[in-house]
Amino acid sequence: MTSEAQAAAPVPVTKSTGHRLGITGREWRNLAIAAVLFALAAVVPLVGSGYVQSIAISIAIYTALATSWMLFSGPTNYISLATAAFFGSGMYIVAGGLDLAPYPVLVLLAGVAGALFAAVVGLATLRISGVYFVIFSLGLAELVRQIITWLQHVLGTMSGLYVYVDRSEEMFFWQLLALTAVVYLVGWWIGRSRLGFALRIIGNDELVAVHCGINTARAKVILFVISSTFAAIAGALVAPRWSYVEPTIAFSPFLSFQVVIMALLGGVHRLWGPLLGVIPFTLLWELISANFPAQTTLLLGAAFLLIVYFIPNGVVGLIEDALRQRGEWLKSLRLLLVRRSRDA
Amino acid sequence: MDIIIIGLLLGATYALMAMGLQLQYGVARIMNLANGEMLIAGAFGTFWFYTASNASPFYALIGVIPLAFAVNWAIYRVLIVPLVRRARNQGQLEVDCILATFGLSFILVGILLAVFGGEYLSYSYLARPIFILGEPYGLNRVAAFIGSLVLCLGLYLWLHRTRPGLALRAVSVNPAAAGLVSINVTRASALAFALGGAVTAAGGVLLSMFLTFDASLGVVFTLKALIIVILGGVSDIRGAILAAFILGLAETTVASLVDPGLTLAAAYLLFMAILLVRPEGLLGRRSS
Amino acid sequence: MPDSPALTAHAVSKRFGGLVAVNDISFALAENEVLGLIGPNGSGKTTMMNLISGALRPSAGEIRLYGEDIAGIGASRIARKGVARTFQLVRMLPGLTVLENVTAGGVFGHARRWGQELNDYAHALLQRVGLPNAGDVAMTALTYIDQKRVELARALAGDPKVLLLDEWLAGLNPTELKTGIALIEQLRAEGRTIIIVEHVMHAIRSLCDRCIVMSSGAKIAEGTPRDVLADAEVIRAYLGTADA
Numbered sequence: 001m002t003s004e005a006q007a008a009a010p011v012p013v014t015k016s017t018g019h020r021l022g023i024t025g026r027e028w029r030n031l032a033i034a035a036v037l038f039a040l041a042a043v044v045p046l047v048g049s050g051y052v053q054s055i056a057i058s059i060a061i062y063t064a065l066a067t068s069w070m071l072f073s074g075p076t077n078y079i080s081l082a083t084a085a086f087f088g089s090g091m092y093i094v095a096g097g098l099d100l101a102p103y104p105v106l107v108l109l110a111g112v113a114g115a116l117f118a119a120v121v122g123l124a125t126l127r128i129s130g131v132y133f134v135i136f137s138l139g140l141a142e143l144v145r146q147i148i149t150w151l152q153h154v155l156g157t158m159s160g161l162y163v164y165v166d167r168s169e170e171m172f173f174w175q176l177l178a179l180t181a182v183v184y185l186v187g188w189w190i191g192r193s194r195l196g197f198a199l200r201i202i203g204n205d206e207l208v209a210v211h212c213g214i215n216t217a218r219a220k221v222i223l224f225v226i227s228s229t230f231a232a233i234a235g236a237l238v239a240p241r242w243s244y245v246e247p248t249i250a251f252s253p254f255l256s257f258q259v260v261i262m263a264l265l266g267g268v269h270r271l272w273g274p275l276l277g278v279i280p281f282t283l284l285w286e287l288i289s290a291n292f293p294a295q296t297t298l299l300l301g302a303a304f305l306l307i308v309y310f311i312p313n314g315v316v317g318l319i320e321d322a323l324r325q326r327g328e329w330l331k332s333l334r335l336l337l338v339r340r341s342r343d344a
Numbered sequence: 345m346d347i348i349i350i351g352l353l354l355g356a357t358y359a360l361m362a363m364g365l366q367l368q369y370g371v372a373r374i375m376n377l378a379n380g381e382m383l384i385a386g387a388f389g390t391f392w393f394y395t396a397s398n399a400s401p402f403y404a405l406i407g408v409i410p411l412a413f414a415v416n417w418a419i420y421r422v423l424i425v426p427l428v429r430r431a432r433n434q435g436q437l438e439v440d441c442i443l444a445t446f447g448l449s450f451i452l453v454g455i456l457l458a459v460f461g462g463e464y465l466s467y468s469y470l471a472r473p474i475f476i477l478g479e480p481y482g483l484n485r486v487a488a489f490i491g492s493l494v495l496c497l498g499l500y501l502w503l504h505r506t507r508p509g510l511a512l513r514a515v516s517v518n519p520a521a522a523g524l525v526s527i528n529v530t531r532a533s534a535l536a537f538a539l540g541g542a543v544t545a546a547g548g549v550l551l552s553m554f555l556t557f558d559a560s561l562g563v564v565f566t567l568k569a570l571i572i573v574i575l576g577g578v579s580d581i582r583g584a585i586l587a588a589f590i591l592g593l594a595e596t597t598v599a600s601l602v603d604p605g606l607t608l609a610a611a612y613l614l615f616m617a618i619l620l621v622r623p624e625g626l627l628g629r630r631s632s
Numbered sequence: 633m634p635d636s637p638a639l640t641a642h643a644v645s646k647r648f649g650g651l652v653a654v655n656d657i658s659f660a661l662a663e664n665e666v667l668g669l670i671g672p673n674g675s676g677k678t679t680m681m682n683l684i685s686g687a688l689r690p691s692a693g694e695i696r697l698y699g700e701d702i703a704g705i706g707a708s709r710i711a712r713k714g715v716a717r718t719f720q721l722v723r724m725l726p727g728l729t730v731l732e733n734v735t736a737g738g739v740f741g742h743a744r745r746w747g748q749e750l751n752d753y754a755h756a757l758l759q760r761v762g763l764p765n766a767g768d769v770a771m772t773a774l775t776y777i778d779q780k781r782v783e784l785a786r787a788l789a790g791d792p793k794v795l796l797l798d799e800w801l802a803g804l805n806p807t808e809l810k811t812g813i814a815l816i817e818q819l820r821a822e823g824r825t826i827i828i829v830e831h832v833m834h835a836i837r838s839l840c841d842r843c844i845v846m847s848s849g850a851k852i853a854e855g856t857p858r859d860v861l862a863d864a865e866v867i868r869a870y871l872g873t874a875d876a
Contacts, residue, residue: 077439081446124619130435131375132574132619134442136612138377139567143608150603194739194746201736204725211685213711213741213790253563257450264443298454304447308440309426432726 027192038181045170053169058282060176061238065255066263066274067183068230071190072223073260074268075199078130082121082137083259085144086114086228088250090235092148095161095245103165107236114232115225122221145251152247159247165240175237183230187271190223199223254300258285261304267316276315346479347596353485355592356492361547361565362572362584363499367540369573371516372533374424375438377445380566381452382412382541386548387557388460394467401469402491404549409542416541420534423448428530449562456559466556488550495546500581512536544569564608571615590614636699638663638825639684639794644693644703646679653679655849656693661794666816666826668840668857670833672870676849677829678720681796684827685717686710697794714742716792720799720829722779724771731767734758734785741790750789757785762811777803788819795819797828801835813838833861845869 023031045053065083073080090110097106121140125133152159167175190196198219201209209216239245258281266277281303288299311318361383368376389411390404397403423444431437470487473480503509514522515532523529551557572591576583591614598610637660646654654676661667669677682688684695686707695703702710716737725733734754738745745753758766761781766774774782780800787795801812813835820826820839830836836843836857843860845853847869853860860866 077435079439079442124616128619131438134375135567135570135574136615136619138570139563139608139612142564142567143612146606146608150605153603153605197732197736197739200728200732201725204727205723207687207707208723208725208736208786210707211687211711211717212736212739212786213708215708215740253560257446260443260446295454295458297450297457301447301450301452301454304450305423305444308443308447312430312440 031188034184038177042174042177045173050169053173055282055286057169057173057176057241058286059278060173060180061234062259062262062278062282063275064176064180064183064234065231065259066266066278067180067187067271068227068234069259070263070268070271070274071183071187072220072227073263074273075196075203076130076220076223077203078126078133078220078224079260080137080224080227081134081256081260082140082228083231084141084251084253084255085137086118086231087235087238087255088141088247088252089117089144090114090232090237091239091242091245091250092161092235093232094165094236094239095163095250098163098165103240107233110236111229111233115229117232118225118228119221121228122224123217126220126224127217141251141253141256145247148251149247161245163240163243163245167240172237172241176234179230179233179237184271186226190226191271195219195222254297257300257304261300261307264304265307265311265314267314269313270316273314273316276319280315346481347600348593349476349479349481350485350600351593351596352589353481353489353592354596355589356489356496357547357550358568358572358592359496359585359588360492360550361544361569362576362588363496363581364540364542364544364547365566365569366573366576366581366584367512367536367543369570371512371536372420372424372540373437373519374420374441374533374537375445376537376540377442377566378449378452378562379445379541379544379569380562380564381449381456382416382544382562383548383551383565383569384557384559384562385452385456386412386545387552387555388456388465388548388559389545390549390552391465391467392460394469401549401553402487405491405546408545408549412545413538413542417534417538419448419541420537424537425530425534449566453559453562460559462559464556464558467552469553482554484553488553491550492547495543496585499543503581508532508535567608568611571611571618575614575618636663637661637696638665638698639827640694640696641680641684642694642696644680644683644695645691646676646683646688647691652849654683654690657844657846657851658693659844659851659854661825661827663793663825664820664823665842666820666828666840668836668843669827669829669846670831670836670843670860671846671852674848675846675869677846678798679849680846681717681798681827681829684710684794685715685796708740711741711790714790714793715796716741716787716790716794717796718780718783718787718798718800722776722783724779724782726771728771729767730758730763730769730771730774730782731755733771733782734789736789737786738789738791742793743791754785754789757788758782760788761785761815777808784815792824794825794827797826797830799829799831801828801830801832809835837861 044056048056065087069080069083072078090113093110093113094103094106097109101109121136125136149159198209198214201212201214202216202219206216235250242249262277262281263274264277265281266275267273284303289296292299365376365379368374368379386408389408390401393399393404393407394401424441427437427440427444431440470483472483474483474486503513511522511527511532512535514525514527515529515536519529522532568591572587573584575590576585576587591611594610594614595607598606639661640659642658644654644657645652657680659667669680671677679688683690683703686702686705686709689704693703694701697710697713697715700713702713702715725736728736731751731754734757735750738750738753755767758764761784763778763781763785766778766782771779771782780803784797784800797816801809804812809832816826816828816839828835828839840857843853843855843857844851845860845863845866852869853863853866
């Protein structure tokens with residue numbers, strides 16, 4: 001039999017038409033709400049004090065980082081502890097390159113470098129089990145820190161770098177807000193795409209996923225690259241605000257830890273989940289670091305355990321449970337009323 | 345030549361540390377990201393003991409081992425058991441354990457910082473040279489090497505010659521089947537976890553004899569131990585010992601030929617090599 | 633036998649360390665044929681299914697799908713080429729709805745659909761396997777048998793040419809068994825090539841054109857169900873020797 005004859009076999013195979021779903025009315029509504037919220041957020045630094053501005057900037061940084069973290073780790077359950085590695089790399093590209101190239105170019109370059117770095121790490125670790133990936137990500141920031149320290153040593157440069165880029169606080173905030181908006185748009189697009197569906201299947205059962213025809217390694221690497229690129233760009237955007245960058249600051253394990261904790265507090269199965277963790281946690285953290293500066297590590301760990309044990313589904317989970325209970329309550333109320341009116 | 349000898353001396357302590365993690369990961373099936381912090385806690389405890397009493401750090405083992413055992417037993421009972429109960433499947437348990445022990449690692453670092461501060465610490469014990477093949481080496485390194493070997497051997501014999509050891513090995517092969525032959529799997533897992541923690545802390549005691557350490561160093565040791573266990577094959581203690589010596593050698597080579605600050609790079613190079621060539625470990629059997 | 637078989641195995645072996653789970657198995661399967669793979673527990677049937685579906689890589693030998701060697705190219709590529717399977721112990725996607733469990737099989741597989749077209753198709757498949765109204769239900773709310781039905785619908789969502797059913801009929805009650813057998817017959821009538829691993833001999837007799845009997849990894853008999861089940865060596869493999 002020739003291949004044409006096989007194609008004419010009685011098997012009713014329909015080839016994909018590949019047409020895309022249009023955006024539904026509900027989605028337009030959600031997009032509109034999101035746009036209004038972003039517009040409102042953009043006004044914050046204009047009306048707030050310097051203190052409000054700095055908190056708003058923190059929230060914007062962590063929202064971008066926690067949401068992009070969740071894009072990969074949320075559906076797949078592959079916990080990445082490497083945010084600081086990409087964030088710090090982005091920072092160093094800006095800090096080290098300012099004499100060589102204009103700042104906007106460096107931000108783009110940081111994104112590209114972050115993507116390449118993530119692709120290499122992803123290709124090496126994501127083809128095998130999730131545990132290897134976690135382990136690899138655990139020390140990644142420390143590894144990059146060691147390498148940069150060594151390079152600086154070899155090149156004979158100073159370990160600390162000063163980063164001067166003229167930006168107002170408002171401008172920092174708007175840049176980060178714009179990055180967050182892009183993260184949300186990309187996340188929304190992934191969520192309704194085949195790629196997003198593939199990741200949810202992978203997160204549920206990887207063996208089933210491959211038998212469904214999913215190239216699991218590719219899907220995971222793509223998402224890890226997207227997620228890490230955002231982290232690198234965030235680092236590049238933040239570098240000038242810190243104005244002084246050195247390896248121990250840029251690659252602090254705290255950052256990776258805080259990103260994970262905030263995303264978990266909010267909830268990792270909804271795009272807007274991390275935001276609900278970032279806002280309360282940033283505010284709480286302001287209080288803690290102001291009042292107990294010596295105990296931050298301990299308290300951070302304790303907060304983390306509290307979340308893992310008592311709010312495993314995050315704030316989103318709490319809200320959804322509450323809504324469900326309210327729905328059931330309303331339903332039983334309605335039943336009761338119907339019965340009353342029938343009896344009467 | 346001295347690279348090889350220093351590598352071997354270091355490897356023995358790494359082997360001890362990896363055996364600790366292997367008990368926790370291979371038997372209790374808990375991925376413990378706070379393992380390195382336990383090691384550093386052992387080192388801090390020894391530092392405190394030595395500076396206070398000036399007695400040999402080996403005596404610190406007498407206090408550190410039971411204490412670490414008790415602490416880790418409590419950690420398993422209080423923190424891990426609820427997760428095991430809550431988990432709907434192995435994957436979820438893994439994720440929960442990673443998160444919980446990751447949080448725990450920060451708590452431990454926080455406690456160490458609160459008690460000892462953030463300084464780099466070291467003390468001087470047996471800091472005189474001993475000549476091996478005509479080259480001088482720190483006597484403290486040799487002492488730690490011998491101490492590690494003795495503990496490794498003891499643990500190995502305990503695992504292979506006693507009934508509790510047999511129970512632990514049975515659980516590591518198949519927890520469900522071990523339960524069927526009336527091994528109390530929860531108890532055995534708690535025992536393995538606690539023992540693993542104690543062995544790791546003992547590793548910390550020995551390392552502190554020749555190493556400068558600070559509170560934030562734990563993660564590096566967690567990572568090294570994990571890499572050794574993966575390289576050696578999760579269920580094979582001989583593989584782990586072999587892998588520990590390989591890492592010790594690789595690290596010493598990088599440290600003396602390139603830069604002492606790049607020890608993690610050596611570990612990662614090894615890790616990459618395993619991932620690409622033998623994901624099932626050196627002596628591990630290729631699984632389905 | 634037709635000159636271009638749908639699926640052929642040539643001298644396929646699978647070793648786990650010292651254990652030979654599948655030993656030098658060869659067979660050819662014509663398009664639209666139903667093959668029964670039978671044998672005692674542990675005889676290597678499921679391993680053979682895993683080799684065909686790509687979950688395992690053969691230690692030796694060739695497996696060809698319409699002439700193309702698919703041995704060891706990976707499960708996802710094999711699925712895309714039109715081989716779908718169910719699992720001996722149901723594997724569901726617990727975090728997804730029933731409908732999503734079905735559509736999962738139709739997005740990336742052999743025939744690809746997306747959007748409304750896929751949902752309609754999945755609804756039709758659910759109806760076909762006997763779960764017409766279960767689309768929005770949580771997967772965990774279904775009984776084991778219903779989960780098996782969903783798994784079959786998932787396998788069918790990619791419109792496979794070759795379907796591997798690993799004890800899909802096990803655990804069904806007599807009425808369900810009847811519907812199940814009728815369903816497999818329909819699938820065959822649509823032109824699909826099917827391999828079933830099964831202990832329900834009644835189903836083997838009524839469904840299979842041909843049977844392969846495995847014991848300790850090796851093929852010990854091949855032929856029509858009637859011949860094979862009467863074969864002395866087969867009886868010995870299942871029941872042991874008379875003097876044992």
